[in-house]
Amino acid sequence: MIRFGVIGSSFISQKFIETAHSTQKFQLSAVFSRQLERAQEFAAPFQSAQAFADWQEFLAQDLDAIYIASPNALHYEQAKAVLLAGKHAIVEKPMVCHPDQLAELLRIAKENKVFLLEAARNTYEAAFESIGSFLRNHTILGAQFSYAKYSSKMPELLAGTEPNIFSEKMAGGALMDLGVYALYASVTLFGPAQKVAYQAQQLPNTVDLNGFGYLDYGHFQVGIFAGKNLTSTLVNEIYTDKGTLVLDSCQHIQKATFYYHDGSHIDLDIHAPSDNMLEECLSFIHIIEKGDQVLADSLTQRAEAVHQALYDMRQVAGIHFSSDPI
Template sequence: MLKLGIIGTSAITHNFVTAAHESQGYQLSAVFSRSLDKAEAFAKSYGNLSLFTDWADFLASDLDVIYIASPNSLHFHQAKAVLEAGKHAIVEKPMVSTPAELHILKDTAAKHQVLVFEAARNHHEPAFQQIRNFLTDKTILGAYFGYAKYSSKMPELLAGQTPNVFSADFSGGALMDLGIYPVYAAVTLFGKPQTATYKASQLPSSVDLRGSGQLFYDGFYVTIEAGKNMTSYFPSEIYTDQGTLTLNACQHIQSAVFCSNDGQVTELAIDFEVDTMLTEAQHFAQAIERKDLELATDWLIAAQAVHDTLYTMRQDAQIQFKADLDVN
């Protein structure tokens, strides 16, 4: 069983720990936080854990893998340090702010013979393989994937504050936070697009509140929607020469219904877990235990395609992060 350490004490970290324990592949052993009070509050649910506020001591502790769920802009530097310490790293999405950072993480992981993963949960859903199989005999004409959810931090933003999720210094915004899910859906099903565009409603800092983009492939394009100042209930759709496949969402897919051009309706049998993070937790543990470099590399290839695409979209919308000026 893998000894798990965590960085970040928010709700998403609790969710990952729950999934990690359910997978039976990990045992939470240590918590790092700059605040001892926060570390103690987080640890209450899990019994006797080692708590760290000193970064060097945490990296030197007896851990196999560290899950990183700090603010976006901190992911790269923390993951690089974790890998250099000889530990595997699971980095919450987005794992990096720029494609250059991802290249560095891949090289660092290879140098220290450890694995690094992006916790992009929808990329690991079995539904995508079922959908790919269904689409094999069909010509893709296009698709729509969207994810928009009103942020709990909107009241702070409207009150004149700048929460991390809306900060250019912390690589925030709708595209990086929620837009990564529809981009992953497109890359998982269709591969890396040839190019991409993105237009958005933006703050003076250039960070996007809501936006719409297009990913261009040979012969079709995919529309991408992302939003943090509103909630969308639209399903996702894939358009083919034989009809339209409607998904309940582009992440945590639970239903897929195909309506053919002649009106016949077919419902696909979709496999899914109630815990949205369980499958990725299982996959990461299996890759680490088996030292499956080939599988981990496949996931990094997909991650690179996603982050190349996100960067192209940000450039089109002129969204600028502090991290764009620092790739070291």
């Protein structure tokens, strides 16, 4: 049984706990919040969980892993402390705000013989293995990946407040949220891009509400679209010399259909679980229990490519965070 703690009391933390418990391999043992009452309220439904507002006391608990789902700008320092405490860190995407932070965390994880894992759920999907296998006999001509969903925090923003998801102090924005899924789809299937760019509709604080980007692979390009102030119903497409593969999404993929140039089509064999966090939880369990360094290293390579792309895209668009190097 993997004893784990949670930092953050949002909906995503609640969902992770539910999915983790459903595997019968995870047990929530500790919850941290800066407000003890909030931690107690969040931990109350789980008899095995203690609530903490003292950071050092929380880190001193007998835990195997800690899931970090705080605002983006806090991930690096919290993950660093978790790794130095000798515990595996499972960090909600995006893991960091700058590629140098990721390099530092990976060094610390290696020195302390623990794993640093990013909870970017679509890179763990078996659907991508099926898609990648199907595409091996095709010449890739391009792709389009999009994920845009109207944020529940938009009313607050429109009312004149600045929620964390739209704050430059908290490293918010569309690219640093839903855009991560589009980037992971591209990197998981095609690897690191040679060059990237991004143009966005931005707030006065430079944080993006939505934006279009591209990844240049030399002999083909991949377009991405991410948004938090609107909802997109676009399908995702991969273009090849033999036809077009249409995906219902770039994350939690449940349907993939290939349309040949002659008009015929076939459906790929995709079996996605109803719980969109299950595959990542099972992967975390496998890596932690088996000590699968090969899989962990493969995921690290993807994470490095995604975080470099995120940073480079922000520089092109002029999206600046308080946590950025001077």
